[in-house]
Amino acid sequence: MFDQFEKFDMKANPKNPVLVPLTTIIGALEVWKHKAIINKINMKGIKPPYILLANHNAFLDIQMLRYITFPHKMSYIVAIDGFLGRKKFLESIGCICKRKFTTDPYLIQHIDYVLNKQKNILAMFPEARYSLCGTTAIIPSSVARLVKHFNVPLVILQMRGHHINSPFWNLRMRKVKGIEADLKCVATKEEIESMSVEEINEIIQNEFIYDEYAWQKKKGIRIPFEWRAEGLHKVLYKCPHCGKEYEMSTSGSILKCNACGKEWFYTELGELEGKDGVTEFSHIPDWYEWERDEVRKEVENGTYYFESEVHTDILPKDKFIPIGKGKLVHNLNGFTLTGEFEGEPYELKIASKSIYGVHIEYEYLGKYGDCVDLNTLDNTYYVYPERKDFSVTKISLAVEEIYKHISKNR
Numbered sequence: 401m402f403d404q405f406e407k408f409d410m411k412a413n414p415k416n417p418v419l420v421p422l423t424t425i426i427g428a429l430e431v432w433k434h435k436a437i438i439n440k441i442n443m444k445g446i447k448p449p450y451i452l453l454a455n456h457n458a459f460l461d462i463q464m465l466r467y468i469t470f471p472h473k474m475s476y477i478v479a480i481d482g483f484l485g486r487k488k489f490l491e492s493i494g495c496i497c498k499r500k501f502t503t504d505p506y507l508i509q510h511i512d513y514v515l516n517k518q519k520n521i522l523a524m525f526p527e528a529r530y531s532l533c534g535t536t537a538i539i540p541s542s543v544a545r546l547v548k549h550f551n552v553p554l555v556i557l558q559m560r561g562h563h564i565n566s567p568f569w570n571l572r573m574r575k576v577k578g579i580e581a582d583l584k585c586v587a588t589k590e591e592i593e594s595m596s597v598e599e600i601n602e603i604i605q606n607e608f609i610y611d612e613y614a615w616q617k618k619k620g621i622r623i624p625f626e627w628r629a630e631g632l633h634k635v636l637y638k639c640p641h642c643g644k645e646y647e648m649s650t651s652g653s654i655l656k657c658n659a660c661g662k663e664w665f666y667t668e669l670g671e672l673e674g675k676d677g678v679t680e681f682s683h684i685p686d687w688y689e690w691e692r693d694e695v696r697k698e699v700e701n702g703t704y705y706f707e708s709e710v711h712t713d714i715l716p717k718d719k720f721i722p723i724g725k726g727k728l729v730h731n732l733n734g735f736t737l738t739g740e741f742e743g744e745p746y747e748l749k750i751a752s753k754s755i756y757g758v759h760i761e762y763e764y765l766g767k768y769g770d771c772v773d774l775n776t777l778d779n780t781y782y783v784y785p786e787r788k789d790f791s792v793t794k795i796s797l798a799v800e801e802i803y804k805h806i807s808k809n810r
């Protein structure tokens with residue numbers, strides 16, 4: 401489909417990174433600005449090649465990654481939209497392109513090349529997207545299989561405070577000081593060799609448990625900006641007071657349901673307080689998990705369904721191409737995107753059993769609003785629903801819950 405457009409060459413070998421001192425200095429400036437506290441644990445004698453897995457909350461993660469791995473060379477896996485308008489540069493500094501939530505046959509070759517030919521660090525963000533509300537996203541067991549396959553040391557980088565500094569729901573910087581990074585070798589080459597995939601998976605899952613809002617509270621980090629709640633309704637799209645969806649809004653430090661009128665104050669310490677004295681959820685991730693439970697019920701009783709007219713842009717290489725209006729349906733079977741481009745009908749189908757998660761964007765690039773990012777092996781579709789009452793957060797939760805539901809009943 402859309403074969404008239406040039407596609408990103410996923411086959412080419414990764415380049416050996418250049419400009420390492422420069423990218424490290426840029427990283428160091430950011431790390432210094434945020435007064436980062438860095439801990440290196442069990443890292444004595446650990447040299448490349450190794451696999452580094454990092455949690456993913458903001459662009460700052462990349463700067464920390466570059467700083468913390470100096471003086472070694474590192475390649476890392478980047479989603480294709482990272483290459484927008486700067487493909488050559490990113491390739492030159494060792495970035496490897498991937499379309500999100502696809503099983504890319506070339507990726508294993510590229511990782512092999514980085515580890516075994518270039519003898520560099522291979523870094524990846526196994527959550528495959530920024531965390532929506534500062535908690536761990538799903539990490540599939542295939543990551544552990546990959547680590548076992550390459551039989552190199554496993555290093556995990558856990559960063560704290562990056563979501564609090566620039567949450568996915570409103571990227572505006574909060575100038576947080578005292579961010580933290582733990583770089584930890586969790587298994588040497590010899591240990592990986594003797595471990596089963598299940599054991600490696602257990603280590604990864606345990607090391608990746610994080611909660612940015614709990615961290616903020618524990619550290620007593622205050623966000624004094626009056627606008628601090630703005631955008632939070634993108635994640636908290638359902639009112640726990642009246643149960644209505646898509647009626648939430650934010651202004652200043654207030655989160656509000658426009659259906660029942662209830663308001664919550666978003667404190668400087670990142671907690672919510674009901675203005676009527678009743679606080680359903682003071683902790684943002686708890687509200688989000690409640691929404692997940694609500695979506696799970698719809699999945700289990702078979703009522704989950706989403707349909708909308710949409711506008712779609714495709715990203716076959718490193719530039720967007722608008723393909724106009726179409727229709728998106730999401731149900732228990734998966735996504736179906738249909739439309740017509742230059743007089744020819746097209747249909748994209750993605751089965752629920754093939755995706756355990758989906759990437760979404762809020763107000764993506766300030767263009768058409770929120771979107772769902774659907775991928776095949778050779779194309780990426782940015783699908784913008786045009787109806788007023790929807791939430792891409794709900795779609796994302798539904799993808800995860802449908803996948804779990806199918807796996808459970810298989």
Ligand SMILES: [Zn+2]
Nearest residue numbers: 639642657660
């Ligand atoms: Zn309400």
